[in-house]
Amino acid sequence: GAGVSQSPSNKVTEKGKDVELRCDPISGHTALYWYRQRLGQGLEFLIYFQGNSAPDKSGLPSDRFSAERTGESVSTLTIQRTQQEDSAVYLCASSPGIGQPQHFGDGTRLSIL
Amino acid sequence: GQQVMQIPQYQHVQEGEDFTTYCNSSTTLSNIQWYKQRPGGHPVFLIQLVKSGEVKKQKRLTFQFGEAKKNSSLHITATQTTDVGTYFCAGRGIASGTYKYIFGTGTRLKVLA
16 A cells, blocks of 8 residues: 655745645554654654654754644654754654554655755 | 763674674663664664563574663674674663663674675
8 A cells, every 4th residue: 555655745944934744654554653854864853742642842953843633644854944963864754553663754854955 | 861882982893704783872772773774774673672681583683682771782603795884783761761772872883895
């Protein structure tokens, strides 16, 4: 079946602009994660959604970052007033349930000029 | 907060040699997952360990979870060029209260033919 889909695959924008990144999880997967990966670095946890429970937002680096998910479907990660340090690959992963393997999308490569 | 370190950061081996990466958490883990990320790709799930002292094998790969559930290792026997990539562990803290996973810093493996 279809895997995790992320769009856009690449985004170049000017400093100060807002960006919205989209993640379509695997159908039926109740858990959804967002991570940030800077060049040559590890994965930095941002936010986690599980079903209709309150999300775990503890990894969001500042109030410029926010994310939404409606039910068990699409999620969007929004970065307001982008800064150059926001340049990274943003990865989304979904899993069938809590404590289950995570399936990653190909990521969105975000470049802030 | 929970931190997960991996050593070594980089490893270059001749094809046929063995390779081991070690993962150490600052807190006790509920479970640990291992992922492989090929250059330019996204992380791909390898295995999950749950029980104290657990050992699992996948062909040439052997995974161990420490007795105290604070460390883990991945050992590859007789490396091949297809093993090239970065190996990440990801742990969920037993006292975290959520199902977020903290990824280790990763070990980048290069295999020389």
